[in-house]
Amino acid sequence: MTYAVPLPRLGTFDAWRDAARRLASHGVNGSQIEWRMAGDAPSLFDEAAALPPPTEFPLNVPRDFPALARQVCASRTAGAFSLLYDLLIRVADRPKLLTNRADPSVQRAEEIAKNIRRDMHKMKAFLRFREVGSAGSERRRFVSWFEPDHRIEENIAGFFTRRFADMDWAIITPEVTTRFENGTLSQIAQHSERPDLSDETEELWRTYYANIFNPARLKIKAMQAEMPKKYWKNLPEADLIPGLIAQAEARTLAMAAAAPSIAPVGAARITQRLHDTQVETAPVRDALQSCTRCPLAATATQAVAGEGPALAALMIVGEQPGDFEDLAGRPFVGPAGQAFDALAIEAGLDRSAAYVTNAVKHFKFQPRGKRRIHQSPNASEVQHCRWWLTREIAEVQPALMLALGATAALALTGDGSKITARRGTVERGLDGRPVLITYHPAFLLRQQGDAERTKQTALMRADLALAAEMLAQIESI
Amino acid sequence: MSKLNLQQKLALLSDAAKYDASCASSGTTRRSSAGGKGIGSTEGSGICHAYAPDGRCISLLKILMTNFCIYDCAYCINRVSSNVERARFSVEEVVSLTIEFYRRNYIEGLFLSSGIIKSPDQTMSDMVRIARELRETHDFRGYIHLKTIPDASPELIEEAGLLADRLSMNIELPTDVGIKNYAPEKNPDEIRRAMGNVRMRKESATPTHRGRPAPKFAPAGQSTQMIVGADGANDATILQSATRLYSSYKLKRVYYSAFSPIPDSAAKLPLIKPPLMREHRLYQADWLMRFYGYNADEIAPAGDAGMLDLDIDPKLAWALAHREVFPVDVNRAGRDMLLRVPGFGTKSVSRILAARRNGTLGYDDLRRMGALVKKAQPFIVTRDWRPGAMTDAANLRALFAPPPEQLTLL
Numbered sequence: 001m002t003y004a005v006p007l008p009r010l011g012t013f014d015a016w017r018d019a020a021r022r023l024a025s026h027g028v029n030g031s032q033i034e035w036r037m038a039g040d041a042p043s044l045f046d047e048a049a050a051l052p053p054p055t056e057f058p059l060n061v062p063r064d065f066p067a068l069a070r071q072v073c074a075s076r077t078a079g080a081f082s083l084l085y086d087l088l089i090r091v092a093d094r095p096k097l098l099t100n101r102a103d104p105s106v107q108r109a110e111e112i113a114k115n116i117r118r119d120m121h122k123m124k125a126f127l128r129f130r131e132v133g134s135a136g137s138e139r140r141r142f143v144s145w146f147e148p149d150h151r152i153e154e155n156i157a158g159f160f161t162r163r164f165a166d167m168d169w170a171i172i173t174p175e176v177t178t179r180f181e182n183g184t185l186s187q188i189a190q191h192s193e194r195p196d197l198s199d200e201t202e203e204l205w206r207t208y209y210a211n212i213f214n215p216a217r218l219k220i221k222a223m224q225a226e227m228p229k230k231y232w233k234n235l236p237e238a239d240l241i242p243g244l245i246a247q248a249e250a251r252t253l254a255m256a257a258a259a260p261s262i263a264p265v266g267a268a269r270i271t272q273r274l275h276d277t278q279v280e281t282a283p284v285r286d287a288l289q290s291c292t293r294c295p296l297a298a299t300a301t302q303a304v305a306g307e308g309p310a311l312a313a314l315m316i317v318g319e320q321p322g323d324f325e326d327l328a329g330r331p332f333v334g335p336a337g338q339a340f341d342a343l344a345i346e347a348g349l350d351r352s353a354a355y356v357t358n359a360v361k362h363f364k365f366q367p368r369g370k371r372r373i374h375q376s377p378n379a380s381e382v383q384h385c386r387w388w389l390t391r392e393i394a395e396v397q398p399a400l401m402l403a404l405g406a407t408a409a410l411a412l413t414g415d416g417s418k419i420t421a422r423r424g425t426v427e428r429g430l431d432g433r434p435v436l437i438t439y440h441p442a443f444l445l446r447q448q449g450d451a452e453r454t455k456q457t458a459l460m461r462a463d464l465a466l467a468a469e470m471l472a473q474i475e476s477i
Numbered sequence: 478m479s480k481l482n483l484q485q486k487l488a489l490l491s492d493a494a495k496y497d498a499s500c501a502s503s504g505t506t507r508r509s510s511a512g513g514k515g516i517g518s519t520e521g522s523g524i525c526h527a528y529a530p531d532g533r534c535i536s537l538l539k540i541l542m543t544n545f546c547i548y549d550c551a552y553c554i555n556r557v558s559s560n561v562e563r564a565r566f567s568v569e570e571v572v573s574l575t576i577e578f579y580r581r582n583y584i585e586g587l588f589l590s591s592g593i594i595k596s597p598d599q600t601m602s603d604m605v606r607i608a609r610e611l612r613e614t615h616d617f618r619g620y621i622h623l624k625t626i627p628d629a630s631p632e633l634i635e636e637a638g639l640l641a642d643r644l645s646m647n648i649e650l651p652t653d654v655g656i657k658n659y660a661p662e663k664n665p666d667e668i669r670r671a672m673g674n675v676r677m678r679k680e681s682a683t684p685t686h687r688g689r690p691a692p693k694f695a696p697a698g699q700s701t702q703m704i705v706g707a708d709g710a711n712d713a714t715i716l717q718s719a720t721r722l723y724s725s726y727k728l729k730r731v732y733y734s735a736f737s738p739i740p741d742s743a744a745k746l747p748l749i750k751p752p753l754m755r756e757h758r759l760y761q762a763d764w765l766m767r768f769y770g771y772n773a774d775e776i777a778p779a780g781d782a783g784m785l786d787l788d789i790d791p792k793l794a795w796a797l798a799h800r801e802v803f804p805v806d807v808n809r810a811g812r813d814m815l816l817r818v819p820g821f822g823t824k825s826v827s828r829i830l831a832a833r834r835n836g837t838l839g840y841d842d843l844r845r846m847g848a849l850v851k852k853a854q855p856f857i858v859t860r861d862w863r864p865g866a867m868t869d870a871a872n873l874r875a876l877f878a879p880p881p882e883q884l885t886l887l
Contacts, residue, residue, distance in 0.1 A: 096834070096835070099831040099832070099834075099835075100831070100832045100835040101828040101832050101845065101846045102836075102838055102845060102846060104845065107845045107846070121524070124524050125524050125525055125526050125527075126526070126527075127582050128582055128583065129580060129581045129582050130581070131580075131581070140580070142581070144582070159518075159520070161511060162509035162510065162511045162518045163509070163510065163516075163517060163518040164510075164516065164580070164582075165509075165510040165511050165512060165513045165514070165516070166510060166513055166514070166515060166516050167516075167580060183513045199581065201577050201578070201581060202581075203484065204483070204574065204577075204578075205578060205581070205583050207484050207487050207488050207491075208487055208491050208538065208578075209527060209529065209535070210488075211487070211488045211489075211491040211492040212491045212492075212494070212495050212529060212539060213495070213530055214495050214496070214531045214533075214737055215531075216738050216750070216751055217531040217532070217533075217735070217737060217751055217753060218530060218531060219531055219532030219533075219753070220530055220532075221532070222532025223528040223529065223530050223531070223532050226525065226528045226532075226534070227527065227528040235527065237527060241530055244529075244530050245530050252738065252750075255738045255739065255740050255742070256738055258740065258741070260741075260742060260744040261559075261560050261741050262560075263557075263558035263560075264558070264559075264560055267549070267557045267558040268558075270547050271547075271549050271557060271558075271662075274548075275662075289666060290666075298652075298653055301666075301669045301670055301672075301673045301725060302666060302673075326673070327673035327674070327676060327725075328673075328677065329670070367720040367721050367723065367724035367725075367773075368724065368772075369723075369724065369766075369767075369770075370723060370724055370727060372724045372725060
């Protein structure tokens with residue numbers, strides 16, 4: 001038995017789906033079906049049976065199938081409907097089939113669907129509206145003519161309604177006319193010829209097109225690969241292309257041949273005035289900002305200076321700004337800074353009364369994809385940056401310094417050896433001031449396992465409590 | 478100076494804007510005007526509405542608000558010392574051009590840039606006014622890209638980010654020394670700080686006190702552009718700089734723009750044919766870094782001249798230099814190794830990983846999946862293919878490199 005299924009020009013997918021469901025549920029083989037698009041040549045089969053009645057069994061297909069089928073149904077490629085039917089039969093027992101691009105039918109269907117998507121994309125891109133509205137009407141009216149390769153009018157109408165909702169428009173193709181009037185979309189299948197349309201704004205668009213083109217970078221093939229000639233006849237700008245190409249080389253040569261010109265009168269005066277104001281407004285902290293003693297300055301966002309009360313009794317020295325500090329331009333505001341603050345409160349140490357700064361003022365990191373991985377500064381960087389730290393110490397005159405981690409200890413005492421053996425002890429700084437040594441808060445964040453983290457945190461908390469006690473003693477003297 | 482009409486201004490101010498490579502209109506929030514209010518939509522992927530004979534996509538109305546500028550950047554046609562004719566759009570002119578072009582389906586939206594006039598704040602506030610006018614008065618829901626002026630006030634950047642889909646600031650040259658030499662009025666620290674602020678602002682978006690999501694700040698992210706071939710920086714330097722920018726400020730894109738001769742050029746720049754192939758290789762390298770897991774120093778080792786091979790693409794170049802890791806077994810290798818096979822793109826790798834659950838893959842299967850098997854064959858093993866001595870053949874590079882060609886003048 002053979003079946004001939006008529007498919008309408010509009011509503012093609014729905015008609016195909018209904019018929020395919022019925023036929024598939026009766027186990028009809030694809031070779032017994034002729035899918036016939038309205039307007040196609042008459043049937044190959046002499047006699048065709050009526051469609052079998054719908055059955056109650058639902059036909060289960062993977063979620064991706066209907067979307068694929070909707071696209072394939074828009075194709076003019078010969079055999080597309082049959083291919084889809086065969087796929088439907090197979091996909092019913094193998095839900096994973098569509099993920100297998102090595103399967104020739106899947107691959108073929110995906111290829112057809114890809115062509116449909118391309119055709120749709122080009123229609124979104126190269127369709128041009130021309131204004132036809134008469135003055136006085138509330139909604140502006142536009143008309144466009146387009147010749148898509150495939151039967152995509154139904155699939156694409158939604159794009160234009162979502163985009164051009166506050167105007168009336170018509171998109172005319174050789175086979176379908178789509179109208180959007182007062183917010184209502186209608187489509188009819190009817191034959192149309194290319195209308196003769198024009199629009200004054202096209203002159204401005206052509207001006208833009210001609211001037212955005214850079215004659216020194218002629219790449220004709222790249223243009224035609226994306227904007228094939230078949231679209232040109234409906235593009236108002238396309239007839240400029242041959243002229244732009246023809247003049248490109250001469251224009252480029254002329255640019256090269258032209259001698260550098262003399263600057264216009266007044267340019268030097270403007271530049272001078274600008275330089276004067278730039279020097280005037282440069283903030284004082286630019287001294288640190290413009291530091292290039294070590295190479296870190298070129299890769300970091302900015303130098304991060306210390307901050308806190310001018311004559312703080314305690315100076316807390318960390319290693320270097322982290323990712324967040326580097327962006328914010330302030331010390332101890334990132335995750336490690338927050339961890340430190342929490343711990344300081346528990347230990348009774350008043351952080352806001354202390355001056356906080358870092359041994360190295362620029363963030364040192366290694367880029368890894370979208371992230372910056374912290375790297376410890378080396379001894380030479382610490383040494384170069386000590387110039388700034390020494391200046392801060394001289395200004396603040398702290399009675400006690402708290403070194404967080406090995407880098408800070410190195411900067412303050414000149415000794416960069418392992419911190420585990422030294423923490424909790426007071427060492428003598430390079431200028432004779434007492435330096436209490438403890439962990440860097442990031443060390444606690446890095447600890448694996450709760451037990452270990454709790455143990456090390458307790459040690460650091462004790463160190464901070466010791467710092468608070470020492471400060472109390474100093475102040476009571 | 479006679480008064481210019483709209484068409485003349487458009488000619489001047491689009492000519493002045495063409496050296497900005499970015500024309501992306503993708504990756505923003507989905508918006509639509511369905512329901513009859515407002516005009517415009519954005520649906521994820523960008524649309525190129527035309528292509529110029531330079532092969533570049535035209536997706537946005539890319540114009541300068543004005544080409545008057547008080548800066549003197551050597552590579553720029555609009556620098557103060559250039560004799561180019563000057564013009565300035567009014568706010569209404571830019572708004573009307575954008576809307577009228579949009580209604581005719583010429584563009585996806587506006588990319589507005591500007592020369593610096595009077596002060597950075599003055600310039601930025603005029604640009605913000607145009608964006609506000611589009612969004613608020615015309616209820617425009619298409620794409621807006623604003624070039625931000627690095628030292629404009631934070632309030633203006635804040636407003637710009639709430640109105641625009643994308644913000645960008647051009648770093649222009651890969652090294653601070655280059656910026657100092659060629660764009661003496663620009664401050665690279667200031668640019669980096671401004672990019673850092675945009676990143677922090679994007680990451681700090683918290684819901685309102687009523688629990689509504691915060692208004693999106695520059696939903697399509699930020700981007701920048703580097704000029705290639707104006708100063709002496711090599712490819713390794715350029716790629717290192719790009720990696721730093723991506724990781725530090727979460728940029729969506731770094732654009733590389735081959736330095737192109739401009740009319741009325743400054744004496745200190747080379748009037749060369751723009752190094753288009755070099756630009757192309759840098760984009761390929763950029764893709765490898767962002768989507769294929771390569772590091773900058775793998776692609777362009779700082780050792781040699783630090784330049785990418787112009788004859789073959791950087792992925793193939795890496796494979797030829799690291800033959801010890803090939804051939805790769807297509808049926809067993811993990812994603813990261815498959816991504817290193819020349820001829821396999823991210824899509825074909827995903828298809829391979831999905832398809833091989835259904836059975837082992839052969840040579841023809843790969844071809845059907847869209848892999849470039851001719852390119853891949855020396856580097857892979859499949860069910861029915863082994864490259865044998867091909868992988869280590871001395872003449873392998875010659876198979877891929879184009880034959881030598883006579884050089885042409887400019």
